[in-house]
Amino acid sequence: MNIAFIGLGQMGQAIAHNLLKGDHTLTVFNRSRDKAESLLQAGASWADTPAEAVAEADVVFTMVSDDAALRNITLGDFGFLTALPEGGIHVSCSTISPETARELAEQHRQKNTEYVACPVFGKPEAAQAAKLWICTSGSQSAKDRVGPLLELIGQETYDFGDDVGAANVVKLAGNFMIGCAIEAMAEAFTLGEKNGVDRKAMWELFSNTLFASPVYKNYGKMIAEEAYQPVGASPALIRKDIRLVLDTAQQSMVPMPFGMVVFQQLTATVAKGIDNIDWAGFAGEVSENAGVGKR
Amino acid sequence: MNIAFIGLGQMGQAIAHNLLKGDHTLTVFNRSRDKAESLLQAGASWADTPAEAVAEADVVFTMVSDDAALRNITLGDFGFLTALPEGGIHVSCSTISPETARELAEQHRQKNTEYVACPVFGKPEAAQAAKLWICTSGSQSAKDRVGPLLELIGQETYDFGDDVGAANVVKLAGNFMIGCAIEAMAEAFTLGEKNGVDRKAMWELFSNTLFASPVYKNYGKMIAEEAYQPVGASPALIRKDIRLVLDTAQQSMVPMPFGMVVFQQLTATVAKGIDNIDWAGFAGEVSENAGVGKR
Amino acid sequence: MNIAFIGLGQMGQAIAHNLLKGDHTLTVFNRSRDKAESLLQAGASWADTPAEAVAEADVVFTMVSDDAALRNITLGDFGFLTALPEGGIHVSCSTISPETARELAEQHRQKNTEYVACPVFGKPEAAQAAKLWICTSGSQSAKDRVGPLLELIGQETYDFGDDVGAANVVKLAGNFMIGCAIEAMAEAFTLGEKNGVDRKAMWELFSNTLFASPVYKNYGKMIAEEAYQPVGASPALIRKDIRLVLDTAQQSMVPMPFGMVVFQQLTATVAKGIDNIDWAGFAGEVSENAGVGKR
Amino acid sequence: MNIAFIGLGQMGQAIAHNLLKGDHTLTVFNRSRDKAESLLQAGASWADTPAEAVAEADVVFTMVSDDAALRNITLGDFGFLTALPEGGIHVSCSTISPETARELAEQHRQKNTEYVACPVFGKPEAAQAAKLWICTSGSQSAKDRVGPLLELIGQETYDFGDDVGAANVVKLAGNFMIGCAIEAMAEAFTLGEKNGVDRKAMWELFSNTLFASPVYKNYGKMIAEEAYQPVGASPALIRKDIRLVLDTAQQSMVPMPFGMVVFQQLTATVAKGIDNIDWAGFAGEVSENAGVGKR
Incomplete structure (x- = not known):
């Protein structure tokens, strides 16, 4: 062809x-x-x-x-x-x-x-x-x-x-779900950290058992180590995707509280001028708000 | 012994x-x-x-x-x-x-x-x-x-x-993360549903690829099918766990926006008197708020 | 002229x-x-x-x-x-x-x-x-x-x-702030109700003292009495305004957690087909989620 | 006596x-x-x-x-x-x-x-x-x-x-409502600021018209000017009150999304070690997340 x-x-x-x-x-x-x-x-x-x-x-x-x-x-x-x-x-x-x-x-x-x-x-x-x-x-x-x-x-x-729009809805939903996994791990690992539990030890448990899957393994490693390199996709780029998620949700009347949290974390990251990291780095918002930011 | x-x-x-x-x-x-x-x-x-x-x-x-x-x-x-x-x-x-x-x-x-x-x-x-x-x-x-x-x-x-408290923090964090996966799937599948995409088709994709793991497979099936039986644990029981998560977060100064959303969904479920379903059934809150509740 | x-x-x-x-x-x-x-x-x-x-x-x-x-x-x-x-x-x-x-x-x-x-x-x-x-x-x-x-x-x-856009930003911000007052009263009065305190008694206190102002008096009365007539503006109409708020916030990189909650409550109200009430009636979402809905 | x-x-x-x-x-x-x-x-x-x-x-x-x-x-x-x-x-x-x-x-x-x-x-x-x-x-x-x-x-x-508990519920509800007014103004004024509208001009409008009341006048002035002195009550002190609000809500099964946002903002403020300001200063969280923090 x-x-x-x-x-x-x-x-x-x-x-x-x-x-x-x-x-x-x-x-x-x-x-x-x-x-x-x-x-x-x-x-x-x-x-x-x-x-x-x-x-x-x-x-x-x-x-x-x-x-x-x-x-x-x-x-x-x-x-x-x-x-x-x-x-x-x-x-x-x-x-x-x-x-x-x-x-x-x-x-x-x-x-x-x-x-x-x-x-x-x-x-x-x-x-x-x-x-x-x-x-x-x-x-x-x-x-x-x-x-x-x-x-x-x-x-x-x-x-x-x-x-023809169906696959796009699925793709947007998928990026949204990845964003949710990032925020969930960010909150869980920060809760551990502030209670004396090692971030990486938690990640090893979860990414090998209940959540053993590419997203939790790959993004999870970044979040556990708080090292957001290399840049697979920037916060600003994926923020655009999550905005499409919320636009689609808006038009079809679906309240998405998790979608809104993820969008907000990405917005804060971009608003602060943090751009040269992978988008998983919005996890740093959780750490900062807990007083242990390292980003 | x-x-x-x-x-x-x-x-x-x-x-x-x-x-x-x-x-x-x-x-x-x-x-x-x-x-x-x-x-x-x-x-x-x-x-x-x-x-x-x-x-x-x-x-x-x-x-x-x-x-x-x-x-x-x-x-x-x-x-x-x-x-x-x-x-x-x-x-x-x-x-x-x-x-x-x-x-x-x-x-x-x-x-x-x-x-x-x-x-x-x-x-x-x-x-x-x-x-x-x-x-x-x-x-x-x-x-x-x-x-x-x-x-x-x-x-x-x-x-x-x-x-001695460390393993308990990890267990609480794990239940929290399961709750997050439930809410994330609930929002994603409902977004799909209201845009003409089959809930089960989405679940099959995600639970076999990016999120191929026990939590997304098992809880995800319930959420995709909106059938919350058998009852592994009741909404009221796990709500207690998520309350412990938020109490621990509160004492250690960790803002947990996802934790709060999950807690709220479980609280609404219990407040409405819905109890004879697995706790994953709090996913029904998302459907109800989108006008397509079946619970 | x-x-x-x-x-x-x-x-x-x-x-x-x-x-x-x-x-x-x-x-x-x-x-x-x-x-x-x-x-x-x-x-x-x-x-x-x-x-x-x-x-x-x-x-x-x-x-x-x-x-x-x-x-x-x-x-x-x-x-x-x-x-x-x-x-x-x-x-x-x-x-x-x-x-x-x-x-x-x-x-x-x-x-x-x-x-x-x-x-x-x-x-x-x-x-x-x-x-x-x-x-x-x-x-x-x-x-x-x-x-x-x-x-x-x-x-x-x-x-x-x-x-020329400035007055519009202010108008949008004002409608947003009214929405926030509605949600705040809805949560406060429902908390009272479920703890044995009369909704109207709370409203009388607050609307005559700390919050003595047109918004708390007028919208507050509706919320206290859970009677959302006459229709000053419908949920769907003001939902459009709050969407403009979030769009403006989005473009100017302002995370607005309250804005997102208000939008979500309005979306749920509209998604459920509730339309023949004043927009303050989204307060009913709070009551419903607390198991005491009357809308 | x-x-x-x-x-x-x-x-x-x-x-x-x-x-x-x-x-x-x-x-x-x-x-x-x-x-x-x-x-x-x-x-x-x-x-x-x-x-x-x-x-x-x-x-x-x-x-x-x-x-x-x-x-x-x-x-x-x-x-x-x-x-x-x-x-x-x-x-x-x-x-x-x-x-x-x-x-x-x-x-x-x-x-x-x-x-x-x-x-x-x-x-x-x-x-x-x-x-x-x-x-x-x-x-x-x-x-x-x-x-x-x-x-x-x-x-x-x-x-x-x-x-005997009723008046305490009302007092807690009141502090919660003040917290909501603070967050609402913080978001509204920051939206204005990032769209070229003066914070104080917005405050003057709202505190003299729709929201003309002690809370919007007094706390609003602090938020408009981003000057959180003198300290009427510290963030840590009122965070305790909002925790009591959420505890009461939890026991009586009332989901309070605004309550959770306010608590989270106060938690972030305290976690960051910011303590020598009036509690209205948690409004600074909104500014920081919009990239224009001055606190």
């Missing part, structure tokens, strides 16, 4: 490399070209605009930072919507609102192209190892056609049906 | 049966004798009071519902503190406050007996299968002596040092 | 009547004409569109329900922006976001007309009695010119300077 | 001076004698213990810092319970839990003396000016007998019936 890939951050690069491992042609675009270097060396072609990238594409993958960026590369001046050949499929991996997904899907429909929501779970290392967990929603025929490509980049695909 | 066991609820019975499987003599006491039947048939002896139960004991296990009950069987009119032979060890498995643990440990010290904090994690089925996760704290020599007994009842022991 | 008035809800009608008491010509528009009857009888003229209403206006007052409605009457197909004569002033009384205010002000500037933010505090009865408290912001010259009109409708004007 | 007065902090001294203005004999006790000087000069007598102070008393007033202190002066080694002549009345002005009030009332009953709950609202200056607002509960006959004394110290008395 001819594949276009737009958006070469840490995640995008890793996914694009794995797509190249299949027997496909890859054309890439990114705002700054330097991020494309390793892909070009591996055989990808460069395009100067999103529109140019999709000129002969069967499928275009996108992985950008927010709704506005996705709208821009799709609908903007050099956006690819009108350039994508009829029958083409947009595989949209970004974490965006379900509304934007539904609106873009409608735009594609009018052009006789298709939109598949395809947000992914996993850190950059998981993306490199083709171990992402993939959520999909959209028309079955389109999902069937891109299925073999998704096998190149992830370890498992969970489908959420026809409504 | 001669072992006494006091407190034969679901958990206590299961643990006591496993102790019997070692080559030990077991004497049991419970407020109502009927709960002792299967143990008596399996070879245990009955005692009419806690004091009588420990008359020749090397070790006494206790597993009761709260601080007051533990004080009563230890220090009350027929309590065993003065009856436990010198050198005897109290293995205290109940979920209680660290203060009560420290105070009882001091009382034992004055009688030349010892106190080991030994709260456990796991549902009744895990207790039956000798698969509990055990937390200990207290004097090393006492922990060494009871170590072989703990191997009979659990799959792994995590030690938290000399301070 | 020639005055146009657009938006004849309870508040708008009352304000328009008071403007008529000055020696001014009044032309009115409302989506449904029946609300204009009493004004037409009092001497006002009817216009079929917002644009027609302002055709000869020196000043146009607007009082509509939200940002979208205001945009529509100003910028929409029959909107008045292009019809307002040069030098005309838009006195904008609606509760809207500061962003919308700033954007509309810019649009007016480009047409050589002016925009004055002019949100008001007070219930419909206060509007009738010309006892509103008025907040203004915008260019000084425009505020000077409309000053005599504002004296016809309010008891006092508080000015917040040149930035 | 012969009056004893125990507890000569800022509030106690002011009240005792006003009692002296009646034609009564006054005997005083305080932990440190220096606080009694001005009263002794004004004609009061000194007693070396609480018990000695009440030896000939018709009425004993108490005003101490918490439940433990009140228990100590009443029931402790030199406590006055057994020394108070039969028929004597204990007028208890401290902010304590309703449980302690009920328990002490029972103890008095057994000695044929009486207990009247008599917490007061007002700052030290109000106490000096005999402008306190007084809440009472307890037996009618006892309240009738002390009525003339209460007229010497307050501007108005609100009675809450026979249950």
Whole structure:
């Protein structure tokens, strides 16, 4: 297949490399070209605009930072919507609102192209190892056609049906749940710390027993050690996601007290100018409010 | 060894049966004798009071519902503190406050007996299968002596040092973290539900990937299906535990916003008279507040 | 002066009547004409569109329900922006976001007309009695010119300077503070109720002493008596305002834990389908969660 | 009458001076004698213990810092319970839990003396000016007998019936409501500040209109100016009161989300070691979390 890939951050690069491992042609675009270097060396072609990238594409993958960026590369001046050949499929991996997904899907429909929501779970290392967990929603025929490509980049695909917004709701819910696990561990470990119990000892217990799972192991280690490097995603970036969670909750009339706490902790972190840490570092708000801040 | 066991609820019975499987003599006491039947048939002896139960004991296990009950069987009119032979060890498995643990440990010290904090994690089925996760704290020599007994009842022991209150802090923190996972799933699944995503489909994704762990699998299933049976522990019982969490947080100056939300949800559940469900059923508060309550 | 008035809800009608008491010509528009009857009888003229209403206006007052409605009457197909004569002033009384205010002000500037933010505090009865408290912001010259009109409708004007969004921030903050007083009384009176203290007795004490003020007297009476009639403003309407508060807070990085609680209570109220009560009725959420709901 | 007065902090001294203005004999006790000087000069007598102070008393007033202190002066080694002549009345002005009030009332009953709950609202200056607002509960006959004394110290008395704990619930609810007003203003003014609106301008509007009342005027000024002097009561002292609020709420099954937020802000303030400011200074938590802290 001819594949276009737009958006070469840490995640995008890793996914694009794995797509190249299949027997496909890859054309890439990114705002700054330097991020494309390793892909070009591996055989990808460069395009100067999103529109140019999709000129002969069967499928275009996108992985950008927010709704506005996705709208821009799709609908903007050099956006690819009108350039994508009829029958083409947009595989949209970004974490965006379900509304934007539904609106873009409608735009594609009018052009006789298709939109598949395809947000992914996993850190950059998981993306490199083709171990992402993939959520999909959209028309079955389109999902069937891109299925073999998704096998190149992830370890498992969970489908959420026809409504193109569904997978985005699930992705937002997942990030929210990670945020909840971070806050829960932050409170638990700080309670331990101020009562003479070692943070790491607590983490070892919980992450090996009741909560033995990637989130509690990986984020938990950072929180136990209060060392928030490397930066998987910044507080400001994930704050944007949690805002989408609350917006979605707001529109659908779901009170989310935990969502509000997590958003508030992230807001305080960003408001204080703390940015060069992984977003799990909002756990430091709990420590500071307990008088034992180290961030 | 001669072992006494006091407190034969679901958990206590299961643990006591496993102790019997070692080559030990077991004497049991419970407020109502009927709960002792299967143990008596399996070879245990009955005692009419806690004091009588420990008359020749090397070790006494206790597993009761709260601080007051533990004080009563230890220090009350027929309590065993003065009856436990010198050198005897109290293995205290109940979920209680660290203060009560420290105070009882001091009382034992004055009688030349010892106190080991030994709260456990796991549902009744895990207790039956000798698969509990055990937390200990207290004097090393006492922990060494009871170590072989703990191997009979659990799959792994995590030690938290000399301070006898430490293991209780960890147990409270663990119940708090379970409560947080319940609330997080309740909010996430309800967000999904009101946006057209199936609750069970979300649970299957999360409990098999990012959060693949006993808590998300077991409690998550209840929350996904909104079916809160069987009752592992009632809302009122765990509300007591979360109150101990907040009391401990209060005394040690730790603001716990999640702790307060969980406590509030449990309080609303109990205040509404909802009691014949597992405590995970406080998840129903989220559904009700979103206008889709089914509890 | 020639005055146009657009938006004849309870508040708008009352304000328009008071403007008529000055020696001014009044032309009115409302989506449904029946609300204009009493004004037409009092001497006002009817216009079929917002644009027609302002055709000869020196000043146009607007009082509509939200940002979208205001945009529509100003910028929409029959909107008045292009019809307002040069030098005309838009006195904008609606509760809207500061962003919308700033954007509309810019649009007016480009047409050589002016925009004055002019949100008001007070219930419909206060509007009738010309006892509103008025907040203004915008260019000084425009505020000077409309000053005599504002004296016809309010008891006092508080000015917040040149930035046209400022008065809107203040209005939003005020509605937020009213919401906080409602929640605070709801919790306090319910605490009393469940401890044997009469709700009304508490209200009488507090509203005559520490908190002797219109908000605690008026809203407090409803909350004490748990009788949420008449409907000054519906839960859904004010929920919109509190959402604007949180949006503004979000954009300016202000964590607002009280704001989030109030929003959540209103969301639960609306999600449960409770709508035919004054918004103070969200106080019923507290009672319900305490097991003594009467709403 | 012969009056004893125990507890000569800022509030106690002011009240005792006003009692002296009646034609009564006054005997005083305080932990440190220096606080009694001005009263002794004004004609009061000194007693070396609480018990000695009440030896000939018709009425004993108490005003101490918490439940433990009140228990100590009443029931402790030199406590006055057994020394108070039969028929004597204990007028208890401290902010304590309703449980302690009920328990002490029972103890008095057994000695044929009486207990009247008599917490007061007002700052030290109000106490000096005999402008306190007084809440009472307890037996009618006892309240009738002390009525003339209460007229010497307050501007108005609100009675809450026979249950001696009732007035304490009301006092706790009042402090809670003040805390809510503080947090509400902190959030509102910070929202304004970060959106270009002057904190003091907002305070002037609100404290003169919708919220024109002592709490919004007095505490509001501190919050608007972010100057938390003089110290009417410390964060740690009022944190104790809010803890009593939450304890009472907990026992009576009342979820109080605002109560929890206020408690948390006070806890963070105390945990950070900030103590030499008025308790309204917990408003600084909001500013800090918005990145504009000045405390």
